[in-house]
Amino acid sequence: MVSSTFNERGADVGRRAALISGASFAGLATAYGLNRLGYQVTVVEAAAGLRRGGTPVDIEGETIAILEQMGLVELVRAKALPSRRFEFKNADNTTLGSIGVSGDQASEVRYEIHRDDLLDILFGAVANDVEVLFGRSISSLDEQAESVSVTLNDGKRRDVALMVGCDGNRSNTRRLVFGNGDQFTYFLGGYFFLKVVPETGLVAADTSEVFRAPGRMAMLNGYDDRTDIGFGFRTDAEIAYDYRDRAQQRRLIQQRCGDLGWKVPDMLASVAGDDDFYFDRINQIRMPCWSRGRVVLVGDAGYCVSPLAGLGGSMAIIGAGRLAAALERFPDDHASAFRHYEDELRPFVEQIQQRAADEGMSTMCPADEAELAARDREIAAGHMGW
Ligand SMILES: Cc1cc2nc3c(=O)[nH]c(=O)nc-3n(C[C@H](O)[C@H](O)[C@H](O)COP(=O)(O)OP(=O)(O)OC[C@H]3O[C@@H](n4cnc5c(N)ncnc54)[C@H](O)[C@@H]3O)c2cc1C
Structure with a gap:
C-alpha cells in the first residue's frame, strides 16, 4: 500500500480515493475490495448506524468463494443457522405440505445467516481500514476529467x-447520476413487509410457516431467540404513500392483511407501535447501463432482483466481488473495468430477474382461488416451488 500524507481536505495524496454510498452488503463488500486494491475508501451511510432487520441471507456458490477470498467464511459458518423446516398452512393451521431446506436437502454447501450477523461480519472486515460516515449522504456530484467532485449533506466536498x-x-446515486429513479423500476405487482421481533411463541424454532390467500400471504420464521413476521400482498399498480411515514405503512398492512385469519391477529399485535421494520414495493431495477463516467452501481442500486428472487444479499456481494476483480484486471482504466464488470455479470442478473418475474408473485401470493388451488396441489404432491 502506498504511504500516506494527507492534504488539508483530509485526502490521502498518495492513494486514489473512492467514495461509496450505502453501508450494507454491496457497500461494505465493495469497500473491502477497493481497500485491498489500494484505494483510500470512504463510505457514507444515510442511517445513523447499520440498517438492521430483515430475513436471513442465503449464501452459496460464488458468494462463498468471495467470502472465502475475504477470509470471512469461518465467521459466517460460525453464525450459520440450523436447517429449517418449511410448512405451508391452511386457515385452520393444518399443514398442507412441508420441506426441509438449508443443508439437509442441499447437495452443495449452503449457509443461511441472519442479515444482521452478516452485516456485522462485513463491517468488522473494513472498520479499521475504511472511513465510514453515518448520517451522511451525497447532495451533488460533478464529474471532472480526472475525478468526481462529491458534495455531502454536511456541505463538505x-x-x-x-x-x-x-x-x-x-438509490440516491442512481437518481443523481442517471436521473429520475423510477424510470428503471420494474414493478412486480406487490408489497412486502418484514419485522424481526423477540421470540413470540407463534412458531417453533428452526421452522417457517406460510399461509396464503388469493393475492395475500403471511409468514412466520422461528428461531430460538426471535421471530420474523412477514406479510405480502398484490396490487395492480403502485400505491401512493410516503416511504418515510412509518405509521401510514403500518396502517396499510393492517388494511390489506388484517382480515386474513390464521395467526394474523397475533402477528399484527406483535409488530404494533414499532417503526423499525422493512416495507417496500416488490420491484426490480433494470438499467441499460450500470455505470456513467467514474460512477458505477453495485447491488440493488443497479440491478435489484427483488425479494422474490431470494438472492438480493448474495447478488450484492457477488457484484462487489466482480467489480473488485474487474478493477484489478484493468487497474488504470476504470471504463474498461466497469464494462468488463457489467458484461460478465449482466447475463446472470437477467436470468435471476426473469425467473423471479415469471414465477415469484404466483408463488408468494397466488393471484386468485384457481392459482392458489393449483399451488396447493403442487405442495400436496411435494413440489413446493418456494
Ligand atoms: C433494513 C433492511 C431490511 C431488509 N429486509 C429484507 C428482507 O426481509 N427480505 C429481502 O428480500 N430483502 C430485504 N432487504 C433488502 C436486501 O437487504 C437487499 O436486497 C440486499 O441486501 C442488497 O444489498 P444492497 O447493499 O444492494 O442494498 P441494501 O441492503 O438495501 O442497502 C442499501 C444501503 O444504502 C443506504 N442508503 C439508502 N439511501 C442512502 C443515501 N441517500 N445515502 C447513503 N446511504 C443510503 C441504506 O440505509 C442501506 O444501508 C432489506 C434491506 C434493508 C435496508
Missing part, C-alpha cells in the same frame, strides 16, 4: 477517482 453507488433499491 470530496474529490475522488471512483464513486460507487451501493445505496439500494431507491
